[in-house]
Amino acid sequence: MDLQLGGKRALVTGSSSGLGEAIATRLAAEGASVVVHGRDHARTVAVAKAIRDAGGDASHVLGDLGTDRGADEVHAAAGPVDILVNNIGTYDPSLGWTTTSAQDWADIYNVNVLTGVRMIQRLVPAMRERGWGRVIQIGSVLGAVPAASQPHYAATNGARNALAKSLARELKHTGVTSNAVAAGGILTPASVPRLVELGRQHGFGDTWEEVEPRLVEALAPNDVGRIGRPEEYAALVAYLASPLSAYVTGAVLAADGGWYG
Secondary structure (H helix, E strand, O other): OOOOOOOOEEEEOOOOOHHHHHHHHHHHHOOOEEEEEEOOHHHHHHHHHHHHHOOOEEEEEEOOOOOHHHHHHHHHHHOOOOEEEEOOOOOOOOOOOOOOOHHHHHHHHHHHHHHHHHHHHHHHHHHHHHOOEEEEEEEEHHHOOOOOOOHHHHHHHHHHHHHHHHHHHHOOOOOEEEEEEEEOOEOOHHHHHHHHHHHHHOOOOOOHHHHHHHHHHHHOOOOOOOOEOHHHHHHHHHHHHOHHHOOOOOOEEEEOOOOOO
16 A cells, blocks of 8 residues: 655654654655654664665754753754654653652653654644645553553553644644554563563563463453554554544553453
8 A cells, every 4th residue: 555655754763762762754755855863872873874764864863852942953954844753752650659659650651641742742743834734743542541650651541642632623624634543562672681580580481472462361361362562553654644544533542462451
């Protein structure tokens, strides 16, 4: 399927590794010109180079979106874009109600919510003027089904969902859509050794192939029986970024394998 992304320009925040890298790579493979963003120079440059080496069009920008000044610098370096994917996020499953301070709540809100708000404020006005644009928030299913652990993280994802819906109302009849992806588990290369070790501790096996189905059933049961791959989430984002998704706005699309935990 041709997603008709040729000639479109996309900024993916936090795309120097993990899910953001997969999203940037997929958008470039579909024909978009991609701006890779990160704070680590070597990793950000490497992702942009890998995309170009594969035949895609990619540049890079560096900057901390946790401050207005940093967002200004990224905006100036990136220039106008047609597609904004707010992918930056952080979490810590070890924290709970008794181990998070008010400052912890404020800090994670700044990273998970306000970084996206800053870029929306800087990039969306030009999309509205041109009459076309796509704004996509990357969040978590915990925004709708929070657990007792990391309540501040769940709250930020609820905020991201509400933000996406509110922005869609603001942008009605403009040609600019706003949506969110509520992700389930994401299996990144960096997470595999940690998860294998966790599986070993529970007696689930010694290899990832042995551990994954039993670990999923015990900790995050879903109808597919495994953890989502970055490329699967990237494919959904690519659709939402494309002209083919013009009738989809104000939506929070859960990609969680049919999670019922």
